[in-house]
Amino acid sequence: xxxxxxxFLAYVPGLVIxxxxxxxxxxxxxxxxxxxxxxxxSEGDWPPxxxxxxxxxxxxxxxxxxxxxxxxxxRGSVEVVVADNNSTDDTGARADAAAARLGLDYRRIxxxxxxxxxxxxxxxxxxxxxxxxxxxxxxxxQRESLTRLVLRLTSTPQDQHxxxxxxxxxxxxxLASYVTRMQQWDYRLGINGVKRMQAAYNTALVxxxxxxxxxxxxxxxxGGWPDAIGxxxxxxxAMLGSRGLVQYEPLALGFTVVPVKxxxxxxxxxxxxxxxxxxxxxxxxxxQHRVLAKLVAGIDYLVPILDxxxxxxxxxxxxxxxxxxxLIFGWWSMLLLPITLAVFGFLQRWQARHVFQTLDIHPQPxxxxxxxxxxxxxxxxxxxxxxxxxxxxxGSGRRWK
Numbered sequence: 001x002x003x004x005x006x007x008f009l010a011y012v013p014g015l016v017i018x019x020x021x022x023x024x025x026x027x028x029x030x031x032x033x034x035x036x037x038x039x040x041x042s043e044g045d046w047p048p049x050x051x052x053x054x055x056x057x058x059x060x061x062x063x064x065x066x067x068x069x070x071x072x073x074x075r076g077s078v079e080v081v082v083a084d085n086n087s088t089d090d091t092g093a094r095a096d097a098a099a100a101r102l103g104l105d106y107r108r109i110x111x112x113x114x115x116x117x118x119x120x121x122x123x124x125x126x127x128x129x130x131x132x133x134x135x136x137x138x139x140x141x142q143r144e145s146l147t148r149l150v151l152r153l154t155s156t157p158q159d160q161h162x163x164x165x166x167x168x169x170x171x172x173x174x175l176a177s178y179v180t181r182m183q184q185w186d187y188r189l190g191i192n193g194v195k196r197m198q199a200a201y202n203t204a205l206v207x208x209x210x211x212x213x214x215x216x217x218x219x220x221x222x223g224g225w226p227d228a229i230g231x232x233x234x235x236x237x238a239m240l241g242s243r244g245l246v247q248y249e250p251l252a253l254g255f256t257v258v259p260v261k262x263x264x265x266x267x268x269x270x271x272x273x274x275x276x277x278x279x280x281x282x283x284x285x286x287x288q289h290r291v292l293a294k295l296v297a298g299i300d301y302l303v304p305i306l307d308x309x310x311x312x313x314x315x316x317x318x319x320x321x322x323x324x325x326x327l328i329f330g331w332w333s334m335l336l337l338p339i340t341l342a343v344f345g346f347l348q349r350w351q352a353r354h355v356f357q358t359l360d361i362h363p364q365p366x367x368x369x370x371x372x373x374x375x376x377x378x379x380x381x382x383x384x385x386x387x388x389x390x391x392x393x394x395g396s397g398r399r400w401k
Contacts, residue, residue, distance in 0.1 A: 005328060008309030009317070012302050013336075019299070020197045021343060027200040029354060031251065032151040034144070046076025047150065048129040050216075053082045054119040054209070058137035059089040061257070063098040068140040070102040074147050079129065082108045083119035091137075116209070117225040124224055127216050134232075136210040138257040140172055142359060149213045149252035157202055161244035163218040164236060166204050167211040168192050168248070168355070172255035174366065179265055181369025182377045183258040188363075189373075192250060193347045199248035203296040205279075207236045207246055211254035218243045226282070230275015237283035240293050250355050266384040273307075273388030276300055304389060307382040315379060340374070 051069060055062055062082070069080060082095045092108055099106035111122040124132065131150065135141060145167060153165040169191070174184035198204045207214065209232040222238040225231045240246055259265040285297035317328030356363060 005313060008305060008313045009329060012305045013309065016299060016302055016306065017339070017343070020193070023197045023200050024193070024346070029196070029250065029350075031354075031358075032148070032155060034147060034151070046074065047131050047154070048077040048079070049074065049131045049133055049146065049150065049213075050079045050081060050127045050129045051133045051135055051146075052120060052123045052127075053080065053135050053137055054085060054116050054123075055082055055087060055091050055095070055137040056085040056114075056116075056119070057087045057089045057091060059087070059091045059094050061138040062091055062095045065135065065137055065140060066095065066098045066102060066104065069135070070104055071143055072141065072146045073143050074150070076150075077105070077129075078146070079105045079107070081123045081126065082106075083123040084108055084110045085116065085119035086110070086112050086114055115227065117227055117231045120209075120231070121224040124216070124219060130216055131213060132216045132219060133213045134209045134211070135254070136256065138172075139169070139210045140255045141167075141211065142253040142255070142361075144359065145211070145252040145254060146213075148249050149211075152247050152249040152252065153213045153215070155247070157245065157247075160202070162202075162247050163239040163244040164204075164207040164212060164214040165247045165249055165252075166195060166199075166207040167213070167252040167254050168195070168250045169208070169210055169254050169256045170363075171258045173257055173260065174369070175364065177260045178369070178372060179262050180258050180260055181366055182373040183265065184363075184366065185370050185373035186377060186381075187256075187258070188351060189344050189347045192351065193343075195248040196250060198296050201292040201296050202245035202247060203240060203290075203293045204246045204248040205236060205240075205297060205300065206233050207239075208232050210256050211252075214239075228275065228278045228282070229271050230278050233275040233279040234282050237279045237297065240290075240297070241283050241288050250351070251358060253355065253359060253361070262380070266380065266387070269381045269384035270388035270391060273385035274392040276303065277389065277392045304385070307385045307389075310378055310382040311386060344374075 053065065066080065072078065080099065084092050092110070095108060109123050109126065111119045120134065131153065133146065133149065149165055149167055153162055155162060170187050171180060171184035173180050175181060195204055212232070218239055219235070222235065222242060226234045228234045236246055259268055280300055285294050285301070288294045288297055313328060320327050321329065
């Protein structure tokens with residue numbers, strides 16, 4: 001145990017946190033000017049885009065999503081395709097009516113085979129534009145987001161091809177419950193911070209289906225979206241391994257509806273954990289062609305160790321410490337708290353200055369949610385991740401939601 005405990009509580013967490021801090025300190029974000037990839041500011045200079053929205057029983061959400069898409073300031077042509085995955089509610093009727101009212105270039109495709117990948121691939125087969133963007137039916141895109149996403153996707157860092165670009169997501173409903181209060185900080189500090197670190201090496205590990213852009217030819221070249229609970233994760237890793245780079249644009253902002261209830265949050269994080277293992281199995285990091293991709297993707301091998309450490313070492317250690325038994329860690333372990341606060345402070349200030357200020361967005365302060373995120377959130381999500389690992393190893397059934 002003298003070796004095991006430091007591995008789970010110190011060495012692995014220190015390695016991951018240190019790598020992230022090192023990366024964020026030595027790299028600078030370079031905003032791409034809002035002008036077309038070539039020529040002057042005119043419609044013909046912007047590549048046509050097809051936005052795919054996979055929807056299953058999203059009658060309550062689909063109209064608002066289409067309304068936000070209609071307000072995009074993208075100067076090129078935009079076609080919207082709703083991939084109706086055998087919905088049993090009024091998703092189709094509401095989407096059709098909203099698209100007609102908004103004047104969208106719109107189509108709806110009905111896919112009877114249940115599964116998000118079936119819906120997306122059926123829609124992809126009809127796409128004729130060079131770029132395809134996926135948006136979840138409960139994600140609301142910011143006005144400039146598509147323009148910034150396309151600019152980052154069409155850039156060529158180190159003269160290399162960018163296959164996909166992930167947008168930045170923040171919580172649409174941050175104050176709906178205490179569960180959403182904690183999640184808003186996870187999206188703002190955790191998820192977006194990790195993506196910035198990965199993108200510094202041109203290896204964003206998840207071009208999430210909620211809001212990301214891809215070259216349609218690259219998606220087709222790797223066989224489209226796979227039959228996996230983490231279809232966006234496996235697709236991203238396939239592109240990294242055979243097609244090119246995957247980037248991230250923090251100013252391409254999307255507001256996604258996060259789970260309000262704890263059980264829905266835990267189910268979501270279990271699915272994400274299973275998706276990560278699917279990616280590691282299908283496209284192991286050692287098979288990546290670029291050395292940096294091997295390194296960044298290989299960090300995911302350490303994530304289960306972090307989750308095990310939180311549940312089986314950190315939580316028991318805190319309980320024993322509070323009762324006067326510093327058997328697992330002592331006062332020196334409390335240094336983790338100021339280090340964590342310093343990292344979060346850096347990430348929060350960066351986002352406030354470079355994202356929210358630039359886009360003229362003013363999120364409400366929420367100290368209560370931050371305290372819950374700091375002291376309880378990781379325990380909850382690590383427990384959910386362990387359940388997801390167990391579901392993956394036992395081959396239990398999968399659900400879209």
